[in-house]
Amino acid sequence: MIRFKNYVKASSLEEAYTLNQKKSSVIGGGMMWLKMQNRVKVTLIDLSGLGLDTIEETEEEFRIGAMCTLRELETHKGLNTYFQGVMKECTRFIVGTQFRNGATVGGSVFGRFGFSDITTCLLPLDSYVELYQGGIVPLKDFCTMKFDRDILVRIIIKKDGRKVSYASQRMAKTDFPQIACCISEKDGNIAVSVGARPNLAEVVYLEKAGKSAEELAAEAADSFRYGSNMRGSAEYRNHLAKVYIRRMLEQFEMEGK
Ligand SMILES: Cc1cc2nc3c(=O)[nH]c(=O)nc-3n(C[C@H](O)[C@H](O)[C@H](O)COP(=O)(O)OP(=O)(O)OC[C@H]3O[C@@H](n4cnc5c(N)ncnc54)[C@H](O)[C@@H]3O)c2cc1C
Incomplete structure (x- = not known):
């Protein structure tokens, strides 16, 4: 369990920032992640009074x-x-x-x-x-x-009018993802991000340039590095990324017709 000696509900961002410069302080968001940790911090800084919830x-x-x-x-x-x-x-x-x-x-x-x-x-x-x-x-x-x-x-x-689609796969509904993919398209320019590889998501940019959904998906998926853990191997994640990216691109094509 994480524990704190002081709790401060910040009255301004300046106050929160100043307090947070000490290594012994921590900003609290929803505390869902922080509360899983086992450590002691001197000051918890609460941002909930700053109108940042809109x-x-x-x-x-x-x-x-x-x-x-x-x-x-x-x-x-x-x-x-x-x-x-x-x-x-x-x-x-x-x-x-x-x-x-x-x-x-x-x-x-x-x-x-x-x-x-x-x-x-x-x-x-x-x-x-x-x-x-x-x-x-x-x-x-x-x-x-x-x-x-x-x-x-x-x-x-x-708000620049791009089309966007998102897909993830999990071993069980509420588990962490085995893979997470998102694509956007505007004027033939495609952006593809893949996360849970299991590293933090990155994005690559491709031009459609007459390529098929399968070719584009392979190009995008192969530009990321994948790792293995208890939820899947690197090879499996690469395969999943190709499949989901291709499906989302095909969906865009169908919607465009
Ligand atoms: C069991 C479990 C399962 C989860 N599964 C998933 C999942 O499948 N997919 C997914 O995307 N996420 C998942 N998450 C992550 C979750 O969705 C949140 O991202 C996570 O709890 C952090 O959000 P929080 O508001 O609770 O942040 P906190 O726990 O309050 O803070 C997290 C970190 O961010 C810092 N912080 C918070 N707010 C700010 C700010 N405004 N400025 C600077 N620093 C800040 C804190 O100091 C801390 O270091 C999971 C988390 C848990 C605990």
Whole structure:
């Protein structure tokens, strides 16, 4: 069990950031991951009083506060209509409804978990993280940044009209994914992310250029490195990625006809 000596409900991001500069402090999102740990920290910093629990939609973008829950992502009408249901698809197998009512978007993205359905889903979109000190950084770059003591304020997703699709496979419904794939397409430009390989999702960009769905899927899937663990071998994961990417590309083709 994780334990703390002090609890501070931050009254500003500045206060939260300043407190978080000490190694003995930790930011609490939904605490779903943190509570599994066994350590003692001096200060728990709670961001729940900072109004970061809203999803705003403007003409150009969606702005998702770090303290929004995965359940809000799953059920938000505007997000799911605009992005063709992928927010629901990438969240609905994560443990259970009660869990998703607690786990936050900020904790999920800042944690850079190898199994993350959320990061896999966001990468092929035109997505950014807003950091308190670091400013607005493309999600793709954030994923390769070293862990620091900054605060993730919100996720920004541009509304640029791309088609998007998400698929994952699990050995049992609420388990961690064996593989997670997401693709987007706009004007013949395709972005493919594959996560739970079992490493953190990465994204590759391809041009359609007359290639078949099978050729594109093989090209995309083979550009990632895969590993083996108790949920599957590297070879199996590569195979799954090819199959899911091909199916999603074929679905786009069918919808385009
Ligand atoms: C049993 C279990 C099964 C899971 N299965 C899946 C799954 O199948 N797919 C999936 O995608 N995810 C899965 N997850 C991960 C889960 O969905 C959340 O991503 C995870 O719990 C972190 O979210 P949280 O809000 O609980 O963050 P917390 O546990 O509160 O924090 C996680 C980390 O992020 C830091 N942090 C939190 N918020 C911020 C912020 N705003 N700025 C800076 N740092 C911050 C914390 O200090 C901590 O280091 C699982 C988790 C558990 C415990």
